[in-house]
Amino acid sequence: MSKELDLQSAIAALDEYGYEKKHSTDLEQARNKQQMTRYLKSLDYSIKRMQLLQEAVNELVDEMQHQQLKNEKVQTFKTKVINLSKELDMSYDEVVNYMATLQK
DSSP states (O other): OHHHHHHHHHHHHHHHHHHHHHTOOOGGGOOSHHHHHHHHHHHTOOHHHHHHHHHHHHHHHHHHHHHHHHHHHHHHHHHHHHHHHHHHTOOHHHHHHHHHHHHO
16 A cells, blocks of 8 residues: 555656646746746846847847858758769769869
8 A cells, every 4th residue: 555655646746847847937948939938037137138138149040040041052052963963974072073173
């Protein structure tokens, strides 16, 4: 009987921990706008600090978007080189080397 109570209390504790973790104000747990807002309010920052945070986030988002765009362009270029290599019946490396020698 005691083992059953211990098991039930352990399960209840795990359930409560899962609930707390799901509804915490921890930034790592924030997955949507409402949770992010709750976290930011919990910081209790002044308007100046919030504006500084906003500026930093905006800059970081711009930087990440720029990097993502660069990655997409590189991937598009790689795909074009792969298609060209198939069309010319050459290896990828041969096409890249040939393009490099043409630039010189």
